[in-house]
Amino acid sequence: MSHQLEAAAAGRPPKKTSSLVKGLKKTWPLHVLILPGFIIAIIFHYVPIFGLIMAFEDYKPWLGFFKSDWVGLKHFHSLFMFDESVQVIWNTLIIAVLKIVCGLFVPIVFALLLNEVRKTGIKRGIQTLVYLPHFLSWVILGGILIDLLSVKGGLVNRMLMDLFGAKPIFFLGDGDWFRFVVVVSDIWKEFGFGMIVYLAAIAGVNPSLYEAAEVDGATRWKQTLHVTLPTMLPIIIVVATLQLGNVLNAGFDQIFNLYNPLVYSKGDVIDTFVYRSAMLKGDFSFATAVGLFKSVISFVLIVISYRMAYKFANYRIF
Template sequence: MKSGLEVAVNEPNRVKTESKWKKGIKKTWPLHLLILPATIIAVVFHYFPILGLVMAFQDYKPWLGFMNSEWVGFKHFEALFMFDESVQVIWNTLIISVLKIVCGLFVPIVISLLLNEVRKSGIKRGIQTLVYLPHFLSWVILGGILIDLLSVKGGLVNRMLVDWFNIQPIFFLGDGDWFRFVIVVSDIWKEFGFAMIIYLAAIAGVNPSLYEAAEVDGASRLQQTINVTLPTMLPIIVVVATLQLGNILNAGFDQIFNLYNPLVYSKGDVIDTFVYRSAMLKGDFSFATAVGLFKSIISFVLIVVSYRLAYRFGNYRIF
């Protein structure tokens, strides 16, 4: 119980705080009204569907609903590790996502270093624009282009292999190993231009006096890049690399969904496409929900770990 003296002392502070809060609301209510539609959309499409996670612990039947479907506990989670198909899907996801992360980190760094050596600003800006463009195209469009280019019959790539190198046509989208190669290379081609923005910004922040000192010491352009540019870029490289850990189970649903087919399920099927087929095509909603929940939990843990690593090694933090 607070004494009368404490109440008397705290009352003016409380009134003053409430007055400031009301004045603040009067000034900022248009901004709150502006974000209201986005808040409603986020609640409806991101938070409300969380209630559907109960299907992972039920033998869910749409005609029975959540309330009347039979509860089966962790049955579907156990099945996730019992079926060879689901285990293979997890391995496919890890392999494809790790290749994307490693190559997607290395290629933008190399290209940004090479682009930094271009002295003519017009050429430099032209190259930047060209490599940025694929990022803004959807995988629906790019998927159709790749299917035409890589077609066994009449595809431009296979015609070049036959006419120029006398190599038999390659079934790029029908062979599992080649499919993984296409997935990784096409993803890098689409995204490396946009990823370069971060590294070009880091390079632009390098103190010019460091290059001048290195040049006075007789360092070549390559030596300046290795001993000045790369060490300066290292903190942002560490941050980007650690933050990518949270995406290790995201192999790219849009890309793979638009390119894969039953011939490459053994090498190209990933968790997201497996969940889609299990739920939407087979009607096994409970198992698909269990797989999706498993992925979400692992991704959440990896995101937390990646942020801690980014803070420890790159001094990067959001909050």
């Protein structure tokens, strides 16, 4: 108070404590709480960005970043010249698009079917069962699938032979079958988690709309078609557009735990290709160039998807 009186007597405006300082005085414990996570994010997500310089060098670990020869865009040219790398990009697009399309359609259908179950106990039990695989890692599920789909003694092949007299199928050794296994197993693992969003959207439907439709003589199918689906449409558009950013993410964990050299031609994706190039072949510069290419394209797609989500569904984060 005395400082304000002295300032007024001297003809100077009194000093005011900034709102930022006042806010920090009240919320500093929260900032301290978030500090460890912030430091970890800086160390593991931002500091490694410096390593992208390897994409423009003929990097040698014993020479380091500053003494390795600068080659410019050489590795990016090689990315599109090698038949193997081009095939990897196509594999990634095919597998990722199939996962996105099927992963969007299956949860919607299952949510609509589960919504028709009237007994709460049965409904919750089914929801728990289909949601459970989401919490299992691909290390565990990969081992289970390898045993189930084995040519010799695998449960699936034994059933095919006993029930239909079919010959054993090499699911994890044939490229086409491998893609099928990858897409189906990914849907089985994740559709229960994705279904929760649509069940929440269905729960938000005004019951009076169903009552009005029933009065007009609409069957359950007609109510679903003209009431439930239109109400779910905004969230479907949001999920579909946001999935656009995952076009180049075919699932490293899953494919790494399932694939083998027999299916490289149709099952190898960008992430596994980068891993083999860097960790097994020691070609760090080329692997970094491939990873940077994927990251830039994914970033552009994410920006486009968020703009589309805002335009068509009025969805925005900020």
